[in-house]
Amino acid sequence: MSSDAPDPTDGGAPDAVSAADGPDAEPEANDSEVEEAAKHVPSGPPSGDPPLRVEGLVKRFGGVTAVDGASFEVESGSLTGLIGPNGAGKSTTFNCITGVHEPTAGSVYFEGEDITGLRPHRIARQGLVRTFQIARELAEMTVLENLMLAPQGQIGESAVRAVTPGLRGAVVAEETDLRERAWETLEFFEIDHLAHEHAGNLSGGQRKLLEMARALMTDPEMVLLDEPLAGVNPTLEEKLLDRIHELRADGYTFLLVEHDMDIIMENCEHVIVMHQGSVLAEGTGDEIRSDERVIEAYLGEDL
């Protein structure tokens, strides 16, 4: 577990204290599931490098500069929030980090390694996975299949090995394990009753849960959540946040893009504010609330 990691080397960054852990999980109910999920806990970064470091990221689409020199770091084991008004470049930043877009300039480092411009699957294999703003479930596959797709390096993922009679036993054994792990993950997110449902039949909120479950099945170190709560009803919202907090306590690192200011402020120990493609401010929720530039640029008089 690395959530109590000391200060990052970067001097200026304010401490990410777990000031506002908001609505935390009720311990008893989920104990066993937490343990189960904990079996697949991330190993943590090999070195002291922060899991994610973005340096001078620039992305231009034609004449439009969507991201304009954004730089930030995400601490190991933290739940970091990324906010900003519409068009601030949050989603483009996500897309550049995860390889969907190739950055025009700048670098992205994951656990100290340069991952700039790598294709998405290469980045995912390193342990950095994402969910999508609009849930992208694999509609004509069942929920269980969606989850079983995700784990990396399955024996039977190679066409030749999948049909080699001598490897049949190994494939079946691995599939049996994966099936069990998928069931456990579904239980953790409390969507196990939907296991046989086609993913396309799920409600919007259930799809968000499915996406997160699927992302966890890849055994990531860090998960980028692109508006995981958009279009989710309040009950489910709480459930999702509970799960995120539990997983964070297990050592996963999260970067969360969210529109809802209150959610970010209540749940994230560290908040990054983007404005016009670059980082305007970062700090704890309280610091952001009182930051004049932020108030001026984004929050208006509301806070």
Place this chain on the structure above:
Amino acid sequence: MSDADVPDGARRSSDAPESATAALVEAARESDLGLVVGTLLAIYAAATLLTFTDGLNSVVGLLETLTFLGLVYALTALALNLQWGYTGLFNIGVAGFMAVGVYTMGMVVRSPDPAFGPPGLGLPLPVGIVAGMATAGLLGAVAALPALRLKADYLAIVTLGLSEIVRLSLQSSTFDNFLRDTIGAGTGGGRGMGMPDNPVRDLFLVDGQAGTPTAFGDLVFGIFGTDGLGIAHPILIGWGYIAVLAGFLVGFYLLLERLGRSPFGRVMKAIREDELVADSLGKDVNLVKIKVFVIGCALMGLAGILWFGSQGNVSPTPQFRPLLTFYVFIAVIIGGSGSNTGSVLGGIVFAAVLFEGPRRVGATVRGLIDAQTPASFADAVASLDPVTFLAYATDNIAPLQFVFLGLVLVFIIHRRPDGILGDRIETAAAVDLSERPAGGDADE
């Protein structure tokens, strides 16, 4: 629906090291093979009804034709289903890949110094078959490599173009001469090339010569042939070849089922559903697509060999027009893309009911009508006589068939877009997913 049969699903979930045969029996039971056999029997019954007045040879001959076409379409449809049904790769160059397969086989196997036609390399038939599959697969990779970097539609354009390039190259005498000069084997240009001896024929007849049967031929001809039941010998040899085709079909089916019900199958389905998701979950989408293309095209090459290699002579133009590709697509659509059993069923239904059926029924109906065929459609309409019109229609069944095909296709896409069996709920896992094995709760 898969969810529906959960109750009786306790079968093989707990015993982990399932035997391969048990799994295959299971697959057969779940996959509507009964429907395929039933359809085949219904087609046989209809064909028998149509021809039984003409005697045994007509019946058995028609059944042989229908079965042959059904099997070769099923083989090709299976190969296409891997690419299009499972992975969503829009390959409309099927005819080209089949042509490459059968031509390569011919060039490799034909005698270096033939009595007529282009020379070949004179290698054994198995070498030719492997070479044909390899060349078709390689061409598939060549087509896929540049196209996969572009949007999906480009793959369709590239493959269609490639298929026509193949056909026109095979037709060109310049290309023929070039090949003769460089590798010592030619294509025969527009005249095509004779196919090597069919080993199945050699099984029945000494040296492929009619009239001198082998011991096995003697045995079969004695029971079913002119000395026994009275079936013409070429028809019996045709049935012998059908047995071989059926064996290949079972092989194709098992291979593709195993491929589909595996983690690889899951990745294929995921690519069909949403490439970016598959990519973001760490799957090398382009590599998988290329693999699928190579496997599918190699199987198309083999299907081409099995189909046209048995036809005595191949020539590029009537046989490998893009029309052939669309026929195969119709077979896959009817059966339901995504389902291997559906592809087999679609191939059989297409070949028998849509392709061969109308001609046979038309000919039979024409034989019953006692009327002059009018010279033109206008005359047929102007006669105001339904019998005359029917005579015209049955005499022009081939063009009308296209209208019929179009109507069927529109109907299917409108009323049953998933095809007969294309529910796309085929399991993409090597284990039973229908229920959770008992172990799950015990370890808590």
